[in-house]
Amino acid sequence: MTYDVVALVEQAPDLRSLVKGMVGAGRELKVRGAGGGAVIQLCDEQGRPLVGVEAAQRVDVPDEVERLLGAEAAQRAPDPCWWVEARAVDTDERSVAVAHRFADEMTRRLGGTVWSSPPRLRRHLRQDAERHPAVAVTAEKAWVIVQDRPVVPMSSWVVDAFAECGKSGRGLQVVTPADSRITFPLRLLLNSLKARWVVENPSGGHYDGFSGVPLAWNDETGFAPAPAQAGAAGPVTGFARGSGGTGCQLLVDLKVRHTASEYLTLGGAAEALAESLGGAAPAAWGFGEPALSPWDRSALTRECRRRAPRPTWLVFAGQGEDGRRFVGTQQVRR
Numbered sequence: 001m002t003y004d005v006v007a008l009v010e011q012a013p014d015l016r017s018l019v020k021g022m023v024g025a026g027r028e029l030k031v032r033g034a035g036g037g038a039v040i041q042l043c044d045e046q047g048r049p050l051v052g053v054e055a056a057q058r059v060d061v062p063d064e065v066e067r068l069l070g071a072e073a074a075q076r077a078p079d080p081c082w083w084v085e086a087r088a089v090d091t092d093e094r095s096v097a098v099a100h101r102f103a104d105e106m107t108r109r110l111g112g113t114v115w116s117s118p119p120r121l122r123r124h125l126r127q128d129a130e131r132h133p134a135v136a137v138t139a140e141k142a143w144v145i146v147q148d149r150p151v152v153p154m155s156s157w158v159v160d161a162f163a164e165c166g167k168s169g170r171g172l173q174v175v176t177p178a179d180s181r182i183t184f185p186l187r188l189l190l191n192s193l194k195a196r197w198v199v200e201n202p203s204g205g206h207y208d209g210f211s212g213v214p215l216a217w218n219d220e221t222g223f224a225p226a227p228a229q230a231g232a233a234g235p236v237t238g239f240a241r242g243s244g245g246t247g248c249q250l251l252v253d254l255k256v257r258h259t260a261s262e263y264l265t266l267g268g269a270a271e272a273l274a275e276s277l278g279g280a281a282p283a284a285w286g287f288g289e290p291a292l293s294p295w296d297r298s299a300l301t302r303e304c305r306r307r308a309p310r311p312t313w314l315v316f317a318g319q320g321e322d323g324r325r326f327v328g329t330q331q332v333r334r
Helices: 015-025 063-069 071-076 093-110 156-168 184-190 268-278 297-307
Strands: 003-009 030-034 039-043 049-054 057-059 081-088 112-116 142-146 171-176 195-200 206-208 214-218 222-225 284-286 312-319 325-332
Touching (some): 003 071, 003 093, 015 039, 015 093, 049 093, 049 156, 063 071, 063 312, 063 325, 071 112, 081 093, 093 112, 142 156, 142 222, 156 184, 171 184, 171 222, 184 325, 195 222, 268 312, 268 325
Parallel strands (some): 142 171, 171 195
Antiparallel strands (some): 003 081, 030 039, 049 081, 057 081, 195 206, 206 214, 214 222, 312 325
């Protein structure tokens, strides 16, 4: 299992404050880089990873804090603030304590608040993965990420793991509690080929988050449909439980072809859809969730040009005057 802690700090973290935070987490810990240098891992005396710390991100759009962490966290967060996420690779006492000590030390030095969510998943999957800081379990043909939080986003951890799986031909599976919600960008990913949303059944076992079909662990493919049992056809009991009045959602899939031009500015279609259907232009964009950069079509276009001819995938989000939130993804190919 993994355990996430987010420090929303008042001042920009620098190298000195990060070092102090790591020392505060435990002087005996070893430090090493991971994820191409984007993640710092705090390891025990034997070199086993305990906690991964992602690079700090400035929060220019406070609505993203409320969308992903809840209203209480948003009310406590300073404005402006920086999002510093620490992920314990397991829910054992030491790993969780290290993550909290790091986050607490960061807020003590830089001001701010700490968010975390109590573990709800059963601790039964073996922890054997050290290939990627987001991955908890590996099968021969799949990586498994465990997300024990109320709202599960398409975080940069997940984006990077998905990219690595694509290079190696592996599938990616995300395990959540039964009462967790996944965001729209993550839903799109988990609906794709070789991906699966795995939900832990409170009464035991696992099932597919989209179909309710029972799943069982397979050492080759990860979670796969369980062998059929007499009288057990169809979704598991409890899959179609009441939604609690979540309201309606409108999904729009739009494809636009532009003529290549040095004067082209991207993002116009997304902006028009957001204004027409959501009541406001997007407030934020980014390459994962949280989307923390202010909406800026020129900046978005510059980044897509820089990455060309490789495709660029991004998230945009916002909120209309009536309080309705919207979120979308945009993929740019040349």
